[in-house]
Amino acid sequence: MKEGDTGETGAMRVVFVEVVKEELxxxxxxxxxxxxxxxxxxxxxxxxxxxxxxxxGIREQTMIGVAGGLALAGLRPVVHSYAPFLVERPFEQIKLDLGHQEVGAVLVSIGGSYDDPVWGRTHQAPGDVALIDSLPGWTVHVPGHWAEVEPLLRKALADDNRVYMRLSTRSNAESVSTSAGFAAVRQGKDGVVIAVGPVLDQVLAAVSTLDVTVLYASTIRPFDHFGLLTAARAASPNIVLVEPYLRGTSAHEVSNALVSMPHRLLSLGVERDTEPHAYGTPEDHDRIHGLHAEGIAQAVGTFLA
Known part of the structure; x- marks a missing residue:
């Protein structure tokens, strides 16, 4: 895609396909x-x-098994599908055929937590990153803009490790540097807000009147412990974690980063005790889980108060 394009629906997947074709x-x-x-x-x-x-064909477990076999034969497999069909359904194969065999692959999902709610619960996977996080040795990328996909993907294709890249049809207005660790997009003194991938715009709108630091991550594993500790020391150990998937997925990483510093943590994300049965739109689901700008603003304001 050319510079100047906006993050229209499907742009991340378009970049993914173009880059993989070139690399083939x-x-x-x-x-x-x-x-x-x-x-x-x-x-x-x-x-x-x-x-x-x-x-x-429609054989997701076989898809991962084939990828594992290709990796054992010395190839670098790229595997792609909707997040629930790529991570949840063949999770045992991911655990055994890739992880336990100690071979690498690049898993690239689309659909996010609920990008296409019209298809119902079968196409939703808010727990995908938490599942991957239960296995050792995985790098996890969550780009928030189509321009962030190419550098992250090319690096993943050139490596031999295990990578999960979570693409979305939703996008921030502008891209942010994809260098390792957190990127500080705003400085403040009353707390630190971590925005992962495509929730950055909602976070910035939500905290526009608050004096807080905002850290952005397009790579959430490995977690930038030093970057968070540095930001918390410069601001305040009031930490807000906003992730576009299961709430609290990275809470243990925040605790590990700040183990030497007394701190407070508010985790925001897809609620664990909510099971919507209406299709609606992605924005409707944002409101249900409090991930729209108004919901984030209310939660953060109450937490800091």
């Missing part, structure tokens, strides 16, 4: 595995590289 031509060790979803985007590449671009 450049890197003979790169492979792609799909389970019907987005398989048509790789039709031409599949015809050109039938041994390295594989569509297994």
């Amino acid at each position: 031509d450049r890197n003979p060790n790169l492979a792609v595995v799909t389970a019907d979803i987005s398989a048509s985007a790789f039709d031409k590449a599949r015809a050109q590289y039938p041994d390295r671009v594989v569509n297994v």
Whole structure:
């Protein structure tokens, strides 16, 4: 995509497909595995590289198993689907065929927690990062803008580790640096607010009248312990964690970062005790979970008060 484009629906996935197609031509060790979803985007590449671009049909466990086999054979597999079909359904295969075998792969999801609520609960996965986080050795990227996808993805493709990249159809208005660790997008003295991926715009709107530091992360694993500790020392040990997935997923990382400093923590995200049964829009689900600007503002204001 060209500089100046906006983060329209599907832009992150467009960048993902374009980059992977380019790398397939450049890197003979790169492979792609799909389970019907987005398989048509790789039709031409599949015809050109039938041994390295594989569509297994609607068999998500097989998709991860094939990726594990390709990795054991020395290839670098890229696996793509909706988050629940990529992480939740084949979780045992992720644990065993990749992690326990100690081989690498790049898992790239789309759909976020509830980007497409019209499809119902089957296409929603707010617990995906928490599941990946239960396994050792994973890097987790949560880009908040299409321009952040390419540098994170190219680095992942060039490595041999295990990477989970969580793409979304939702986007911040502008991209932020994807360098390792937190990027400080605002400085203040009354607390530190961590915004992960595509929630940054809502966070900035919510704290516009508050004197707080805002840290942004497009890479949440490994967690930037030193960056948070430095920001908390410069501001105040009142920490607000805003994640676009299960509330409190990174709470233990905040505690580890600030183990030497008494602190207070407010975790915001998709609620654990709420199970919406209405489809609605992503914005409707934001309101249900308090992840819209007004909900974040109320929660943060009460916490700091």
